Amino acid sequence: MTEDIISLKNIDYSYYGKIPALKNINLSVKKGEMVAIIGLNGSGKSTLLHIINGLIFPDSGEVLFNGNPVSEKSLSDKNFGIKLRQSMGYIFQNPEIQLFCPTVFDELLFAPLQLNLPVKDAEDRAEKTLSFLGIEYLKDRPVLMLSGGEKKKVAIASVLTMNPDILLIDEPLSSLDPKTQTFFTDLLLELNHAGKTIVFTTHHLDLIDHLQPRVAVLSEEHTIQKTGTASEILNDEEFLISVNLIHEHVHKHENGEHKHYHSHYVFHKH
Protein backbone atom coordinates (compact mmCIF):
# COMPACT_ATOMS: atom_id res chain seq x y z
CA MET A 1 0.00 0.00 0.00
CA THR A 2 1.28 3.48 -0.90
CA GLU A 3 2.35 5.60 2.04
CA ASP A 4 0.90 8.97 2.84
CA ILE A 5 3.04 11.73 1.38
CA ILE A 6 1.12 14.41 3.30
CA SER A 7 -0.74 13.86 6.50
CA LEU A 8 -2.68 16.42 8.55
CA LYS A 9 -3.70 15.45 12.08
CA ASN A 10 -6.18 17.45 14.18
CA ILE A 11 -5.21 20.81 12.66
CA ASP A 12 -6.63 23.98 14.18
CA TYR A 13 -5.77 27.43 12.88
CA SER A 14 -7.13 30.88 13.59
CA TYR A 15 -6.20 34.36 12.39
CA TYR A 16 -4.95 36.67 15.16
CA GLY A 17 -6.08 34.00 17.64
CA LYS A 18 -9.66 35.18 17.09
CA ILE A 19 -11.03 34.37 13.65
CA PRO A 20 -11.17 30.60 13.16
CA ALA A 21 -9.94 29.41 9.77
CA LEU A 22 -9.62 25.66 10.27
CA LYS A 23 -11.01 23.33 12.92
CA ASN A 24 -9.89 19.78 13.63
CA ILE A 25 -8.70 18.98 10.12
CA ASN A 26 -7.64 15.42 9.39
CA LEU A 27 -6.55 14.63 5.87
CA SER A 28 -3.99 12.46 4.17
CA VAL A 29 -2.72 12.45 0.61
CA LYS A 30 -1.00 9.49 -1.04
CA LYS A 31 1.81 9.69 -3.57
CA GLY A 32 0.50 10.23 -7.11
CA GLU A 33 -2.99 11.01 -5.89
CA MET A 34 -5.14 13.92 -7.02
CA VAL A 35 -7.05 15.52 -4.17
CA ALA A 36 -9.48 18.41 -4.38
CA ILE A 37 -10.37 20.54 -1.38
CA ILE A 38 -13.71 22.12 -2.09
CA GLY A 39 -15.66 24.64 -0.12
CA LEU A 40 -17.13 28.11 -0.26
CA ASN A 41 -15.15 31.34 -0.14
CA GLY A 42 -13.75 31.82 3.35
CA SER A 43 -14.03 28.18 4.33
CA GLY A 44 -10.25 27.92 4.83
CA LYS A 45 -9.08 26.27 1.59
CA SER A 46 -6.14 28.61 0.94
CA THR A 47 -5.13 28.56 4.61
CA LEU A 48 -5.01 24.77 4.44
CA LEU A 49 -2.65 24.89 1.45
CA HIS A 50 -0.46 27.44 3.26
CA ILE A 51 -0.23 25.03 6.20
CA ILE A 52 0.58 22.03 3.98
CA ASN A 53 3.36 24.06 2.36
CA GLY A 54 4.81 25.06 5.75
CA LEU A 55 4.28 28.76 5.15
CA ILE A 56 2.19 29.17 8.26
CA PHE A 57 1.94 26.81 11.20
CA PRO A 58 -1.18 25.46 12.92
CA ASP A 59 -2.22 26.53 16.42
CA SER A 60 -2.48 22.85 17.26
CA GLY A 61 -2.21 19.54 15.45
CA GLU A 62 0.50 18.03 13.29
CA VAL A 63 1.52 18.23 9.62
CA LEU A 64 3.61 15.37 8.30
CA PHE A 65 5.51 15.30 5.03
CA ASN A 66 6.76 11.80 4.15
CA GLY A 67 6.26 10.97 7.83
CA ASN A 68 8.40 13.92 9.04
CA PRO A 69 6.78 16.73 11.01
CA VAL A 70 6.59 20.11 9.26
CA SER A 71 7.15 22.83 11.85
CA GLU A 72 9.15 26.02 12.32
CA LYS A 73 11.79 23.94 14.06
CA SER A 74 12.05 21.22 11.42
CA LEU A 75 12.15 23.80 8.62
CA SER A 76 15.05 25.58 10.29
CA ASP A 77 17.07 22.48 9.38
CA LYS A 78 18.39 23.60 5.99
CA ASN A 79 18.40 20.13 4.43
CA PHE A 80 14.80 19.42 5.41
CA GLY A 81 13.77 22.93 4.32
CA ILE A 82 15.30 22.50 0.88
CA LYS A 83 13.86 18.99 0.55
CA LEU A 84 10.34 20.22 1.39
CA ARG A 85 10.52 23.25 -0.93
CA GLN A 86 11.90 21.12 -3.73
CA SER A 87 9.17 18.53 -3.28
CA MET A 88 6.20 20.90 -3.07
CA GLY A 89 5.34 23.48 -5.68
CA TYR A 90 2.69 25.96 -4.64
CA ILE A 91 0.72 27.89 -7.25
CA PHE A 92 -1.08 30.77 -5.61
CA GLN A 93 -4.56 31.90 -6.58
CA ASN A 94 -3.34 35.33 -7.58
CA PRO A 95 -0.39 35.00 -9.96
CA GLU A 96 0.27 38.74 -9.58
CA ILE A 97 1.55 37.98 -6.09
CA GLN A 98 3.52 34.93 -7.12
CA LEU A 99 5.48 36.62 -9.89
CA PHE A 100 8.15 38.84 -8.40
CA CYS A 101 11.12 38.52 -10.77
CA PRO A 102 12.01 41.00 -13.51
CA THR A 103 11.34 38.81 -16.55
CA VAL A 104 9.56 35.55 -17.31
CA PHE A 105 12.85 33.67 -17.76
CA ASP A 106 14.13 34.99 -14.40
CA GLU A 107 10.89 33.83 -12.85
CA LEU A 108 11.42 30.29 -14.15
CA LEU A 109 15.02 30.27 -12.95
CA PHE A 110 14.33 31.64 -9.48
CA ALA A 111 13.41 28.40 -7.72
CA PRO A 112 16.07 26.12 -9.28
CA LEU A 113 18.80 28.67 -8.47
CA GLN A 114 17.65 29.08 -4.86
CA LEU A 115 17.67 25.29 -4.59
CA ASN A 116 21.30 25.24 -5.76
CA LEU A 117 20.78 23.64 -9.16
CA PRO A 118 23.70 24.43 -11.52
CA VAL A 119 22.92 27.41 -13.77
CA LYS A 120 23.16 25.38 -16.99
CA ASP A 121 20.69 22.75 -15.75
CA ALA A 122 18.35 25.47 -14.49
CA GLU A 123 18.43 27.19 -17.91
CA ASP A 124 17.77 23.88 -19.62
CA ARG A 125 14.75 23.21 -17.38
CA ALA A 126 13.42 26.71 -17.95
CA GLU A 127 13.71 26.42 -21.76
CA LYS A 128 11.98 23.01 -21.74
CA THR A 129 9.18 24.24 -19.47
CA LEU A 130 8.56 27.28 -21.67
CA SER A 131 8.27 24.98 -24.64
CA PHE A 132 6.06 22.44 -22.76
CA LEU A 133 3.57 25.19 -21.88
CA GLY A 134 3.85 26.85 -25.31
CA ILE A 135 5.03 30.18 -23.91
CA GLU A 136 8.50 30.48 -25.48
CA TYR A 137 7.46 33.85 -26.90
CA LEU A 138 7.16 35.22 -23.34
CA LYS A 139 10.73 34.35 -22.37
CA ASP A 140 12.15 37.88 -22.13
CA ARG A 141 8.88 39.67 -21.38
CA PRO A 142 8.71 41.65 -18.11
CA VAL A 143 6.17 39.92 -15.86
CA LEU A 144 4.29 43.19 -15.46
CA MET A 145 3.32 43.00 -19.10
CA LEU A 146 1.47 39.70 -19.17
CA SER A 147 -2.24 39.03 -19.51
CA GLY A 148 -4.13 37.19 -16.74
CA GLY A 149 -3.90 33.82 -18.54
CA GLU A 150 -0.22 34.32 -19.35
CA LYS A 151 0.53 35.19 -15.72
CA LYS A 152 -1.13 31.97 -14.61
CA LYS A 153 0.88 29.96 -17.16
CA VAL A 154 4.11 31.59 -16.03
CA ALA A 155 3.19 30.98 -12.39
CA ILE A 156 2.74 27.28 -13.07
CA ALA A 157 5.93 27.18 -15.17
CA SER A 158 7.89 28.89 -12.39
CA VAL A 159 6.91 26.06 -10.05
CA LEU A 160 7.38 23.23 -12.55
CA THR A 161 11.06 24.16 -12.99
CA MET A 162 11.58 22.92 -9.42
CA ASN A 163 10.32 19.51 -10.62
CA PRO A 164 8.21 19.07 -7.46
CA ASP A 165 6.60 15.74 -6.57
CA ILE A 166 3.57 17.56 -5.18
CA LEU A 167 1.72 20.45 -6.75
CA LEU A 168 -0.45 22.58 -4.47
CA ILE A 169 -2.76 24.70 -6.60
CA ASP A 170 -5.07 27.31 -5.15
CA GLU A 171 -8.13 27.84 -7.36
CA PRO A 172 -6.54 26.73 -10.64
CA LEU A 173 -9.25 28.19 -12.84
CA SER A 174 -9.89 31.53 -11.16
CA SER A 175 -10.09 34.56 -13.48
CA LEU A 176 -9.35 32.54 -16.60
CA ASP A 177 -11.20 32.57 -19.89
CA PRO A 178 -12.82 29.27 -21.05
CA LYS A 179 -9.98 28.39 -23.45
CA THR A 180 -7.29 28.86 -20.79
CA GLN A 181 -9.46 26.94 -18.30
CA THR A 182 -9.48 23.97 -20.69
CA PHE A 183 -5.72 24.29 -21.09
CA PHE A 184 -5.22 24.09 -17.31
CA THR A 185 -7.69 21.24 -16.84
CA ASP A 186 -5.82 19.19 -19.45
CA LEU A 187 -2.47 20.17 -17.94
CA LEU A 188 -3.49 19.01 -14.46
CA LEU A 189 -4.58 15.62 -15.87
CA GLU A 190 -1.33 15.29 -17.83
CA LEU A 191 0.80 16.13 -14.79
CA ASN A 192 -1.13 13.70 -12.62
CA HIS A 193 -0.73 10.94 -15.21
CA ALA A 194 2.99 11.72 -15.18
CA GLY A 195 3.03 10.79 -11.50
CA LYS A 196 2.73 14.17 -9.80
CA THR A 197 0.66 14.37 -6.64
CA ILE A 198 -1.82 17.19 -7.03
CA VAL A 199 -3.75 18.95 -4.27
CA PHE A 200 -5.97 21.76 -5.44
CA THR A 201 -8.75 23.92 -4.07
CA THR A 202 -11.86 24.95 -5.92
CA HIS A 203 -15.52 25.74 -5.61
CA HIS A 204 -16.21 24.77 -9.23
CA LEU A 205 -17.98 21.45 -9.25
CA ASP A 206 -17.47 21.11 -12.99
CA LEU A 207 -13.70 20.88 -12.42
CA ILE A 208 -14.30 17.99 -10.01
CA ASP A 209 -16.41 16.33 -12.67
CA HIS A 210 -13.62 16.74 -15.24
CA LEU A 211 -10.69 15.64 -13.09
CA GLN A 212 -12.40 13.02 -10.89
CA PRO A 213 -10.09 13.56 -7.90
CA ARG A 214 -10.62 12.37 -4.35
CA VAL A 215 -12.56 15.16 -2.69
CA ALA A 216 -12.45 16.70 0.79
CA VAL A 217 -15.29 19.11 1.51
CA LEU A 218 -14.65 22.04 3.82
CA SER A 219 -17.75 23.43 5.41
CA GLU A 220 -18.53 27.03 6.35
CA GLU A 221 -17.71 25.94 9.91
CA HIS A 222 -14.10 25.32 8.72
CA THR A 223 -14.20 21.57 9.28
CA ILE A 224 -13.88 18.73 6.80
CA GLN A 225 -17.45 17.55 6.44
CA LYS A 226 -16.88 14.64 4.10
CA THR A 227 -14.22 12.98 1.97
CA GLY A 228 -14.90 10.64 -0.91
CA THR A 229 -14.52 10.02 -4.61
CA ALA A 230 -15.71 12.67 -7.05
CA SER A 231 -18.81 10.69 -7.96
CA GLU A 232 -19.67 9.99 -4.29
CA ILE A 233 -19.57 13.70 -3.53
CA LEU A 234 -21.17 14.99 -6.73
CA ASN A 235 -24.04 12.54 -6.54
CA ASP A 236 -24.86 13.39 -2.94
CA GLU A 237 -27.21 16.25 -3.72
CA GLU A 238 -28.51 16.56 -0.18
CA PHE A 239 -24.99 16.91 1.19
CA LEU A 240 -23.98 19.52 -1.41
CA ILE A 241 -27.07 21.54 -0.50
CA SER A 242 -26.21 21.28 3.20
CA VAL A 243 -22.72 22.74 2.60
CA ASN A 244 -24.10 25.38 0.21
CA LEU A 245 -22.11 24.17 -2.77
CA ILE A 246 -25.35 24.00 -4.68
CA HIS A 247 -28.27 26.21 -3.88
CA GLU A 248 -31.70 27.23 -4.98
CA HIS A 249 -31.67 30.02 -7.52
CA VAL A 250 -33.74 31.59 -10.22
CA HIS A 251 -32.98 31.06 -13.85
CA LYS A 252 -34.58 31.60 -17.14
CA HIS A 253 -35.98 29.04 -19.54
CA GLU A 254 -37.84 29.59 -22.80
CA ASN A 255 -41.25 29.69 -21.13
CA GLY A 256 -40.31 31.94 -18.24
CA GLU A 257 -38.39 31.99 -14.98
CA HIS A 258 -38.41 29.55 -12.12
CA LYS A 259 -36.43 28.64 -9.06
CA HIS A 260 -34.89 25.32 -8.05
CA TYR A 261 -31.72 23.66 -6.78
CA HIS A 262 -29.35 23.81 -9.62
CA SER A 263 -25.79 23.04 -10.51
CA HIS A 264 -24.76 23.99 -14.02
CA TYR A 265 -22.31 21.19 -14.50
CA VAL A 266 -23.21 18.13 -12.50
CA PHE A 267 -26.95 17.74 -12.56
CA HIS A 268 -29.82 19.87 -13.55
CA LYS A 269 -33.16 18.59 -12.35
CA HIS A 270 -36.54 20.21 -12.70
Add this chain to the structure above:
Amino acid sequence: MENKIPSYLLQPVNDQPEFQKAKRARLSFLDKTIMNTASAVKSIYVQAENASKENVIQRINPYVKLIVMIYSIFIISIVSHLEAQLIITIFIFSLFIIARLKIFRVYKKIFFLATIFGFIVVLPASLNIITPGKIIFNIITINKPLHFWIYTIPQNIGFTENGFKVVSLIFLRIFNSVSFAMLIVFTTSFPSFIKSFKILGVPDTFMMIISLAYKYIFILSRIIEETYFALKSRLSGNIKNSRIRELVSGRIFFIFKKSMLIYENTYYAMVSRGYQGKVLLHSRKKLSSIDFVALIIIVILGIWIIYL
Protein backbone atom coordinates in the same frame (compact mmCIF):
# COMPACT_ATOMS: atom_id res chain seq x y z
CA MET B 1 -42.58 35.59 -8.88
CA GLU B 2 -42.31 37.75 -5.77
CA ASN B 3 -40.34 40.94 -6.28
CA LYS B 4 -38.11 41.88 -3.32
CA ILE B 5 -36.27 44.80 -4.95
CA PRO B 6 -36.39 47.90 -2.70
CA SER B 7 -38.73 50.55 -4.12
CA TYR B 8 -36.00 53.19 -4.52
CA LEU B 9 -34.26 50.95 -7.03
CA LEU B 10 -37.36 51.05 -9.21
CA GLN B 11 -37.47 54.86 -9.25
CA PRO B 12 -35.97 56.56 -12.36
CA VAL B 13 -32.90 58.69 -11.57
CA ASN B 14 -34.49 61.93 -12.87
CA ASP B 15 -37.34 61.67 -10.35
CA GLN B 16 -34.98 61.72 -7.38
CA PRO B 17 -35.03 65.34 -6.16
CA GLU B 18 -31.78 65.11 -4.18
CA PHE B 19 -29.81 64.35 -7.34
CA GLN B 20 -31.38 67.09 -9.43
CA LYS B 21 -29.71 69.88 -7.52
CA ALA B 22 -26.48 67.99 -6.86
CA LYS B 23 -23.23 69.26 -8.30
CA ARG B 24 -20.41 67.08 -9.38
CA ALA B 25 -17.88 66.73 -6.58
CA ARG B 26 -14.69 68.62 -7.31
CA LEU B 27 -11.70 66.38 -7.52
CA SER B 28 -9.40 68.51 -9.63
CA PHE B 29 -6.73 68.61 -6.92
CA LEU B 30 -6.62 64.84 -7.03
CA ASP B 31 -6.93 64.54 -10.78
CA LYS B 32 -3.58 66.13 -11.40
CA THR B 33 -1.68 64.01 -8.89
CA ILE B 34 -3.23 60.74 -9.97
CA MET B 35 -2.83 61.50 -13.65
CA ASN B 36 0.84 62.35 -13.08
CA THR B 37 1.29 59.01 -11.31
CA ALA B 38 -0.47 57.25 -14.18
CA SER B 39 1.76 59.01 -16.66
CA ALA B 40 4.85 57.91 -14.70
CA VAL B 41 3.58 54.33 -14.85
CA LYS B 42 2.98 54.71 -18.55
CA SER B 43 6.57 55.85 -18.98
CA ILE B 44 7.65 52.47 -17.58
CA TYR B 45 5.82 50.84 -20.48
CA VAL B 46 7.44 53.28 -22.92
CA GLN B 47 10.86 52.54 -21.47
CA ALA B 48 10.34 48.78 -21.74
CA GLU B 49 9.01 49.17 -25.26
CA ASN B 50 12.06 51.20 -26.32
CA ALA B 51 14.42 48.79 -24.64
CA SER B 52 12.97 45.81 -26.49
CA LYS B 53 13.53 47.34 -29.94
CA GLU B 54 15.96 45.31 -32.02
CA ASN B 55 18.45 48.11 -32.61
CA VAL B 56 22.21 48.14 -32.36
CA ILE B 57 22.27 50.14 -29.13
CA GLN B 58 19.45 48.14 -27.55
CA ARG B 59 21.35 44.92 -28.29
CA ILE B 60 24.48 45.93 -26.40
CA ASN B 61 24.99 43.93 -23.20
CA PRO B 62 23.79 45.84 -20.10
CA TYR B 63 27.15 45.18 -18.37
CA VAL B 64 28.96 46.91 -21.23
CA LYS B 65 26.44 49.75 -21.15
CA LEU B 66 27.07 50.32 -17.46
CA ILE B 67 30.86 50.38 -17.92
CA VAL B 68 30.50 52.69 -20.94
CA MET B 69 28.21 54.98 -18.96
CA ILE B 70 30.65 55.31 -16.06
CA TYR B 71 33.60 55.83 -18.46
CA SER B 72 31.71 58.42 -20.53
CA ILE B 73 30.57 60.42 -17.51
CA PHE B 74 34.20 60.44 -16.33
CA ILE B 75 35.37 61.75 -19.74
CA ILE B 76 32.59 64.38 -19.82
CA SER B 77 33.65 65.56 -16.35
CA ILE B 78 37.30 66.07 -17.25
CA VAL B 79 36.96 67.60 -20.72
CA SER B 80 37.27 71.37 -20.19
CA HIS B 81 36.93 72.73 -23.75
CA LEU B 82 33.56 73.98 -24.92
CA GLU B 83 34.24 72.69 -28.45
CA ALA B 84 34.99 69.19 -27.17
CA GLN B 85 31.82 69.20 -25.06
CA LEU B 86 29.82 70.28 -28.14
CA ILE B 87 31.28 67.38 -30.12
CA ILE B 88 30.16 65.04 -27.33
CA THR B 89 26.66 66.60 -27.45
CA ILE B 90 26.43 65.94 -31.20
CA PHE B 91 27.79 62.41 -30.76
CA ILE B 92 25.18 61.56 -28.08
CA PHE B 93 22.44 63.10 -30.22
CA SER B 94 23.44 60.88 -33.13
CA LEU B 95 23.26 57.84 -30.80
CA PHE B 96 19.70 58.86 -29.90
CA ILE B 97 18.85 58.91 -33.61
CA ILE B 98 20.43 55.47 -34.13
CA ALA B 99 18.45 54.11 -31.15
CA ARG B 100 15.25 55.49 -32.72
CA LEU B 101 14.02 57.02 -29.51
CA LYS B 102 11.38 59.71 -29.37
CA ILE B 103 13.95 62.49 -29.40
CA PHE B 104 11.65 65.43 -28.63
CA ARG B 105 10.19 63.73 -25.56
CA VAL B 106 13.56 62.63 -24.16
CA TYR B 107 15.35 65.94 -24.86
CA LYS B 108 12.54 67.85 -23.16
CA LYS B 109 13.42 65.96 -19.94
CA ILE B 110 17.15 66.44 -20.47
CA PHE B 111 16.76 70.20 -21.05
CA PHE B 112 14.60 70.51 -17.95
CA LEU B 113 17.18 68.79 -15.70
CA ALA B 114 20.20 70.47 -17.29
CA THR B 115 18.58 73.92 -17.13
CA ILE B 116 17.82 73.62 -13.43
CA PHE B 117 21.06 72.04 -12.26
CA GLY B 118 23.45 73.27 -14.95
CA PHE B 119 22.16 76.74 -15.68
CA ILE B 120 19.87 78.35 -13.10
CA VAL B 121 21.81 77.03 -10.10
CA VAL B 122 25.22 78.07 -11.48
CA LEU B 123 24.19 81.26 -13.30
CA PRO B 124 25.23 83.56 -10.39
CA ALA B 125 28.77 82.22 -10.88
CA SER B 126 29.00 84.16 -14.12
CA LEU B 127 28.58 87.52 -12.33
CA ASN B 128 31.74 89.58 -11.99
CA ILE B 129 31.33 89.43 -8.18
CA ILE B 130 32.32 85.75 -8.37
CA THR B 131 34.16 85.45 -11.70
CA PRO B 132 36.08 88.64 -12.49
CA GLY B 133 36.56 89.63 -16.14
CA LYS B 134 35.24 91.67 -18.97
CA ILE B 135 31.54 92.47 -18.43
CA ILE B 136 29.47 91.60 -21.48
CA PHE B 137 26.05 92.25 -19.93
CA ASN B 138 25.71 94.94 -17.29
CA ILE B 139 22.90 94.51 -14.76
CA ILE B 140 23.31 97.29 -12.24
CA THR B 141 25.68 100.19 -11.54
CA ILE B 142 26.19 101.49 -8.00
CA ASN B 143 27.75 104.82 -6.89
CA LYS B 144 31.09 103.39 -5.86
CA PRO B 145 32.68 99.98 -5.22
CA LEU B 146 31.94 98.52 -1.78
CA HIS B 147 34.65 96.89 0.31
CA PHE B 148 34.16 94.74 3.36
CA TRP B 149 36.53 92.21 4.91
CA ILE B 150 38.16 90.37 1.98
CA TYR B 151 35.25 91.00 -0.40
CA THR B 152 34.74 93.76 -2.96
CA ILE B 153 31.53 94.58 -4.78
CA PRO B 154 32.51 96.39 -7.98
CA GLN B 155 30.73 99.53 -9.23
CA ASN B 156 29.35 97.76 -12.29
CA ILE B 157 27.72 94.40 -11.61
CA GLY B 158 27.09 92.14 -14.59
CA PHE B 159 27.82 88.90 -16.38
CA THR B 160 31.36 88.40 -17.52
CA GLU B 161 32.73 86.63 -20.58
CA ASN B 162 34.72 84.23 -18.43
CA GLY B 163 31.70 83.63 -16.20
CA PHE B 164 29.58 82.71 -19.22
CA LYS B 165 32.25 80.30 -20.41
CA VAL B 166 32.29 78.61 -16.99
CA VAL B 167 28.49 78.39 -16.88
CA SER B 168 28.33 77.08 -20.47
CA LEU B 169 30.92 74.42 -19.65
CA ILE B 170 29.05 73.29 -16.52
CA PHE B 171 25.76 73.34 -18.41
CA LEU B 172 27.17 71.21 -21.23
CA ARG B 173 28.79 68.79 -18.80
CA ILE B 174 25.48 68.25 -17.01
CA PHE B 175 23.55 68.19 -20.28
CA ASN B 176 25.88 65.56 -21.76
CA SER B 177 26.00 63.44 -18.60
CA VAL B 178 22.21 63.45 -18.25
CA SER B 179 21.63 62.72 -21.93
CA PHE B 180 24.11 59.82 -21.92
CA ALA B 181 22.52 58.36 -18.78
CA MET B 182 19.07 58.77 -20.38
CA LEU B 183 20.29 57.06 -23.55
CA ILE B 184 21.42 54.05 -21.52
CA VAL B 185 18.27 53.96 -19.38
CA PHE B 186 15.93 54.23 -22.37
CA THR B 187 17.70 51.55 -24.37
CA THR B 188 18.06 48.98 -21.58
CA SER B 189 15.28 47.12 -19.84
CA PHE B 190 15.15 48.22 -16.21
CA PRO B 191 15.62 44.69 -14.81
CA SER B 192 18.72 43.98 -16.90
CA PHE B 193 20.14 47.40 -16.09
CA ILE B 194 19.72 46.74 -12.38
CA LYS B 195 21.30 43.31 -12.78
CA SER B 196 24.33 44.88 -14.47
CA PHE B 197 25.23 46.48 -11.12
CA LYS B 198 26.43 42.99 -10.20
CA ILE B 199 29.67 43.92 -11.97
CA LEU B 200 30.22 46.64 -9.36
CA GLY B 201 29.88 44.09 -6.57
CA VAL B 202 26.31 45.00 -5.60
CA PRO B 203 24.80 41.92 -3.85
CA ASP B 204 21.98 39.98 -5.54
CA THR B 205 19.67 40.51 -2.55
CA PHE B 206 19.95 44.29 -2.93
CA MET B 207 19.17 44.07 -6.63
CA MET B 208 16.18 41.84 -5.86
CA ILE B 209 14.90 44.49 -3.45
CA ILE B 210 15.25 47.17 -6.13
CA SER B 211 13.40 44.96 -8.64
CA LEU B 212 10.62 44.28 -6.14
CA ALA B 213 10.36 47.98 -5.30
CA TYR B 214 10.09 48.74 -9.02
CA LYS B 215 7.29 46.19 -9.32
CA TYR B 216 5.44 47.55 -6.30
CA ILE B 217 5.59 51.14 -7.45
CA PHE B 218 3.88 49.87 -10.55
CA ILE B 219 1.24 47.81 -8.72
CA LEU B 220 0.67 50.51 -6.11
CA SER B 221 0.14 53.23 -8.67
CA ARG B 222 -2.35 50.99 -10.45
CA ILE B 223 -4.25 50.38 -7.20
CA ILE B 224 -4.21 54.12 -6.50
CA GLU B 225 -5.57 54.87 -9.95
CA GLU B 226 -8.32 52.25 -9.69
CA THR B 227 -9.26 53.35 -6.14
CA TYR B 228 -9.42 56.94 -7.36
CA PHE B 229 -11.71 56.03 -10.25
CA ALA B 230 -13.93 54.04 -7.89
CA LEU B 231 -14.10 57.06 -5.59
CA LYS B 232 -14.74 59.45 -8.46
CA SER B 233 -17.52 57.30 -9.92
CA ARG B 234 -19.37 57.25 -6.60
CA LEU B 235 -18.87 60.84 -5.48
CA SER B 236 -21.57 63.29 -6.41
CA GLY B 237 -23.53 65.93 -4.60
CA ASN B 238 -22.45 68.92 -2.59
CA ILE B 239 -19.50 67.41 -0.78
CA LYS B 240 -17.05 69.82 0.77
CA ASN B 241 -13.43 69.63 -0.29
CA SER B 242 -12.45 69.01 3.32
CA ARG B 243 -14.70 65.93 3.36
CA ILE B 244 -13.12 64.70 0.13
CA ARG B 245 -9.68 65.13 1.71
CA GLU B 246 -10.83 63.04 4.66
CA LEU B 247 -12.06 60.35 2.31
CA VAL B 248 -8.83 60.41 0.36
CA SER B 249 -6.64 60.13 3.46
CA GLY B 250 -8.73 57.13 4.57
CA ARG B 251 -8.18 55.54 1.16
CA ILE B 252 -4.42 56.14 1.40
CA PHE B 253 -4.36 54.08 4.57
CA PHE B 254 -6.41 51.40 2.83
CA ILE B 255 -3.97 51.33 -0.09
CA PHE B 256 -0.96 50.92 2.20
CA LYS B 257 -2.72 48.14 4.09
CA LYS B 258 -3.48 46.43 0.79
CA SER B 259 0.10 46.73 -0.41
CA MET B 260 1.26 45.26 2.91
CA LEU B 261 -0.93 42.20 2.30
CA ILE B 262 0.46 41.84 -1.21
CA TYR B 263 3.98 42.06 0.18
CA GLU B 264 3.23 39.37 2.78
CA ASN B 265 1.86 36.99 0.17
CA THR B 266 4.76 37.64 -2.18
CA TYR B 267 7.09 36.74 0.65
CA TYR B 268 5.21 33.45 1.09
CA ALA B 269 5.51 32.83 -2.66
CA MET B 270 9.27 33.40 -2.43
CA VAL B 271 9.65 31.09 0.56
CA SER B 272 7.59 28.44 -1.17
CA ARG B 273 10.04 28.52 -4.08
CA GLY B 274 13.10 28.02 -1.95
CA TYR B 275 14.00 31.55 -0.76
CA GLN B 276 16.09 31.23 2.39
CA GLY B 277 17.16 34.77 3.08
CA LYS B 278 19.72 35.06 0.31
CA VAL B 279 18.72 35.60 -3.30
CA LEU B 280 20.66 34.18 -6.22
CA LEU B 281 19.92 36.00 -9.45
CA HIS B 282 20.66 34.84 -12.91
CA SER B 283 22.63 36.86 -15.43
CA ARG B 284 22.87 35.06 -18.68
CA LYS B 285 24.06 37.44 -21.38
CA LYS B 286 27.48 36.70 -22.82
CA LEU B 287 29.51 39.40 -24.56
CA SER B 288 29.02 39.49 -28.33
CA SER B 289 31.01 41.16 -31.10
CA ILE B 290 28.69 44.21 -30.94
CA ASP B 291 29.66 44.67 -27.29
CA PHE B 292 33.39 44.59 -28.04
CA VAL B 293 33.00 47.00 -30.98
CA ALA B 294 30.95 49.42 -28.84
CA LEU B 295 33.48 49.25 -26.03
CA ILE B 296 36.47 49.88 -28.36
CA ILE B 297 34.75 52.80 -30.16
CA ILE B 298 33.83 54.54 -26.91
CA VAL B 299 37.29 54.06 -25.36
CA ILE B 300 39.05 55.42 -28.48
CA LEU B 301 36.65 58.37 -28.80
CA GLY B 302 37.09 59.16 -25.10
CA ILE B 303 40.88 59.29 -25.39
CA TRP B 304 40.69 61.35 -28.62
CA ILE B 305 38.34 63.90 -27.06
CA ILE B 306 40.63 64.37 -24.03
CA TYR B 307 43.60 65.24 -26.28
CA LEU B 308 41.57 67.38 -28.69
